Amino acid sequence: MEELSSGSSDYAASTWIAWFLSTKGNEYFCEIDEDYILDRFNLTGLNTEVQHYTYALDLITDALDENVNELHREQIETQARILYGLIHARFIVTTHGLAKMLEKFKRADFGRCPRVLCYQQPLLPVGLSEFPFQSPVRLYCPRCEDLYRPKSSRHGALDGAFFGSSFPHMLLMVYPHMIPTKVTVLPPPISIAQKQYGGVSADILHQRAAALERRGECLASAGEETDQSGNVNDRSLDVSAPVDFVYERVVPRIFGYPVHETSQLMAWQDRQQKKQTATITNFRQQKLHSGDA
Numbered sequence: 222m223e224e225l226s227s228g229s230s231d232y233a234a235s236t237w238i239a240w241f242l243s244t245k246g247n248e249y250f251c252e253i254d255e256d257y258i259l260d261r262f263n264l265t266g267l268n269t270e271v272q273h274y275t276y277a278l279d280l281i282t283d284a285l286d287e288n289v290n291e292l293h294r295e296q297i298e299t300q301a302r303i304l305y306g307l308i309h310a311r312f313i314v315t316t317h318g319l320a321k322m323l324e325k326f327k328r329a330d331f332g333r334c335p336r337v338l339c340y341q342q343p344l345l346p347v348g349l350s351e352f353p354f355q356s357p358v359r360l361y362c363p364r365c366e367d368l369y370r371p372k373s374s375r376h377g378a379l380d381g382a383f384f385g386s387s388f389p390h391m392l393l394m395v396y397p398h399m400i401p402t403k404v405t406v407l408p409p410p411i412s413i414a415q416k417q418y419g420g421v422s423a424d425i426l427h428q429r430a431a432a433l434e435r436r437g438e439c440l441a442s443a444g445e446e447t448d449q450s451g452n453v454n455d456r457s458l459d460v461s462a463p464v465d466f467v468y469e470r471v472v473p474r475i476f477g478y479p480v481h482e483t484s485q486l487m488a489w490q491d492r493q494q495k496k497q498t499a500t501i502t503n504f505r506q507q508k509l510h511s512g513d514a
Contacts, residue, residue, distance in 0.1 A: 236283055241305060246375030248330060249346050249358065249384070251321040253305070253312045258282060267307055270353065277301040303353060306383030310348070313384065314391050322388070323396060332372060334362040342401055344369065345389035348381025356381045361389045364401045 268274040277300040279285040312318040329343040344360040358379040359368040
């Protein structure tokens with residue numbers, strides 16, 4: 222029994238897909254299910270995109286003839302990499318593919334956002350074109366919704382078509398709890414009366430400490446952020462406990478003074494945000510009072 226299990230593991234490690242995934246620079250790829258590759262319907266149209274299509278598919282599925290000459294095998298190897306990448310782009314938008322990529326996203330296998338105010342938000346690979354040889358892979362940040370280049374030159378050389386332009390948005394649509402919150406919710410500020418008479422209550426200090434602790438835990442990992450963001454959103458719906466919504470962003474300044482046009486736009490945005498917050502709060506209070514009546 223031990224010989225059988227060890228032989229099976231050796232065989233699994235010697236497959237072309239296992240070798241391909243273990244190669245440096247291919248960490249962004251997940252393992253495609255064998256049943257998906259063997260279903261020719263999933264490969265429709267790829268024969269026109271890849272040279273030596275039949276040989277490349279045989280190499281991926283470990284069915285290539287051993288008698289192929291070395292020069293021809295190198296050409297097939299190159300095309301097999303392209304074929305696997307194109308199949309990969311289709312597979313990762315399926316149920317099984319999204320589940321596998323979700324685990325890599327939680328582990329931050331694709332890197333973290335370099336933007337300071339994104340607090341190490343894990344990234345997702347995305348292509349700017351569905352066609353190969355058009356543009357390399359880019360990394361999408363769900364928090365700031367911007368694109369970044371991979372840090373590693375190996376990853377930066379990957380074709381964006383191997384991931385497609387729909388993948389990150391499809392993953393966040395299927396798993397909406399993984400969408401990071403873009404707002405910091407803090408308890409109301411301490412009143413002057415509390416500062417002058419009696420000091421700060423222990424309850425308020427506890428609320429502030431709990432809010433900051435939740436925020437730190439949310440930023441630690443995408444997986445933990447799922448539950449914590451839900452707690453923050455639940456608190457924001459509680460009309461009995463007013464809160465402040467703080468949208469963190471950088472204000473452009475020159476020698477300490479805000480840039481005129483930009484500061485005007487940001488001031489207008491802040492006024493609109495406060496108006497909308499007040500409208501929503503009044504609506505919730507009216508609904509609460511009407512329900513009590």
